[in-house]
Amino acid sequence: MLSFAQPILLWGLLGLALPLLAHLVNRSRALPLRFPSVRFITPSNLPRDKRRSLRDILLLLLRLGLLALAILALAGPQWTPEQAATPAEKGRERVVLLLDASASMAGWDAWTDAREVVEAELSRNAAGLVLFDEQVLATLPPEGETRHVRQLLDDIEPGQLTGKPAPAIEAALDLLGSEGPRRLVIISDFQGTTWQGAALPAAGEDVAVELQQVGNFTTPNAALLNARAYPASEGMLRVLARVRNDAPEPWDITLSLSTTGDTQSQTLSFAPGQTQTFAFLVPEPENLLGELELQPDAYAADNTYQLWLGMPLPADVLTLLPSVDEPEKLNEVAFVQKALQARRGDMPPSFALSGAAPDFDLAANAPLVEVLYLPGTTAYLDAPQLEQIRAYLEAGGVVLMTPGEAAPRQFRLLRENGLTETAFMGRPGRHGDRREPFRIAPLQPGNPLSGVFDGESAQDLALTELYQYIKLRPSDSADILLETEDGDPLLLRESVGRGQLIISALGFDPSWSDLPLRNAFLPILREVLSQTVEDDTVVELAVGDPLPPELQSQGDPNTALLTSAPGVAALGEKILQVNVSRTESSTQLADLSDLRAQLTRESTRRAAAEPTTRTIQLWPWLALGALVLLLIESALSAPPAATRKVQHA
């Protein structure tokens, strides 16, 4: 069967009238010629040269043929041999349902909606089914019986894994085949984290793609993002849990922490989209396990969090000793050392402090250093040393820095070396009454330190007298841990790569404030560092994630099953903490029009996979014919050697 890739170009065949008109016009036109004298020239009849007329007609036909062939070649003619109708063409539309069974489909009533959509499709047509989460869970061809599809859906529920749609779409396209009318119905909640940015295979323009979005994301949901425990005073453990309110309105969210024989609950008020930290203080349980649980909401899988509640090993703190120009900073180091190494019988040692000269080779010893303490030292470091600190931070290290005499230079160097965007803004003016010191503002709920200070300890913190500090303009990503009553940040924490940079606007010695002399100093310093230092005994994984290579070698092959469900397990010296991936908690939807455009773009893969549909392109032959005609036309229309041109007026 003859068809054209660009049939609209066939209108160009109307242009065949042009050479015809040109021949007609040229035939009756006499060329003007200025001549010196027409005295002896007499008018004559027009020539009747039969040979010339014949040549003209031949030229006309050649030009018409040339033009017609060129237009037809441009229109992209193709010949498809007639074939017997395939069974698929004779039959009805082939339909495949692509059903998302990732963890998020269990929430927001998405699975119920999806079952209804499937049932509606099955009532109209026989349809195949492809079920997927991280991988293709099941495939049923469209030729099968619909009861198999129903049976499968009765047997399978959404799991706890994230969704990866690309392999499933490939499988669905394979089921659809390459002939006849085809339709792919994708049923999913179309979470942005699953669909947006995924490299989806193209179904091609000849496959009708239908996107059925299920689930009601306006139903309120709170997501328990992560949690961790670390030692507190008096043999207690502090548990911090970050919770995000995904509801479109303010919401009071209650979080419970269950340990052996003990359950604590807290309730915080959340603004829409707000993330806050819950803080619990619990004794170390016997089985070292804990479970956090949110109140019931639209999506249950992110409401629980399995947690290991053991004591971590002491963290190594390395002090890069300050310059000899600032001997008073040694005083600060002494206070910090005492605070970090203070021991009581009921409190395990959390930090081991050591000192080193500023030219210490940090790059070589970075894995041994968990906290790098810089008491005003950064002002005296050179570019390579600052580069080493940046690399250390990006690799996951923790740096605590306090201001020295050269605070402006300190922050300028940090900014220039890409360590922070926090800027030095000067020193605050003293109050009119010099006897009135600066004060620390009360901690707000949701502040990571708010659970540490309550009652008398909060009062002790509020009574802290600040004699001087430096004014900072924090970077956008910084968390303010402490601030003055005037709103100036005193202690802030920001992420640099995988690490954390803790910046204090106070020096930790009595010349800046009386904080080092107060009871509040020790918990502030230890809590902030404890919250920041990663406990490398705990390995956090999402359900379905592969084990890290170092852990695979430690256990038997069955250890891979450890990540198949949420839970806490000991694997050698490491603690494996497995929870459902929080990417499935996102309520951001993918742009369906983008997805449709991506799916329906021209499929080169499908075209390559269709060797049976053989189409013969005719344009090269037509182009060749046009070339031959052009050559003949050129030869015929060339003026004979005797023909002379004349000078025209």
Add this chain to the structure above:
Amino acid sequence: MSSSAHQLLDPAHLAQLGNYALMARSAVEGFLSGMHRSLVHGIGTEFLQYRDYTPGADLKYLDWKLMARSDRLYTKVYEEETNMNIYLLLDASASMDYQGEKAAVSKFRYACMLAACLAYMASRQGDNVGLFAYNESLCEVIPPGHRGGQLERILQALTRLEPTGPANHAQMLETFGNQLRHRGIVVSLSDMLECEDVLPEQLKHYRLRHCDALALQVLDPDELDLPETGVMRFRDSETGREVISWPDAVRGSYKSQMSDYMATLEASFMRSQVDHLSLTTDESLGYALARYLHHREAMS
């Protein structure tokens, strides 16, 4: 004339030379190179050179002061000043502005090249040369002269000329005749179309004033046998009259009439005792220069 000299006088070759001065010098020097002709030396006022005294030479040209100083005999040689005037009459009508396919230059350009060569040759021989270009009115008039850049003036005038309008041979030649005072040679450069009655008669009048006349007719080859093209709408350059004709159909009658006309014109010039030379624009300039020299010899 040698073949190289002949090539130098080919209009196709000369047309490539941009200005008339270079063209005329190239053509004329090439033309005269084999003839060993030199300036006419003799009586005049312009000192040219010394020459050894030979017995029999006129003693009045002996330089006595030089003899007293050097005790040798020398005679002074002066550049002869002749009374010969060369008048170049140039037809600058629109009919001269035609260049057929066979010709290297237009008729007017060919006539200008001829005029330039003649002026150069006359200037080289010490003759007074002038230019009188016309169509239906006077276009350029340069009275005959010899010194002071006369040649340059003529060549610049030729450069300025543009062939336009019809030619009024009768009135213009009469105007020219009124100011003719001295003996000389009148050279008429024209295509001489439709003036077979006027031009020979006017040139005849000049002979009565002791002037020799030379009629150089410049034609394009197309004018002799029509261009070989299809049906054309011929438009007369001067009158604007149009005739639609197929050259192949009327070529026979045209050539016959043209031949008759040329014969009539030749007969008219013979009756007027005016030398007539018909040239086509693809012919060498040498024919015209040779014919001029012939007349110059006859006048001297």
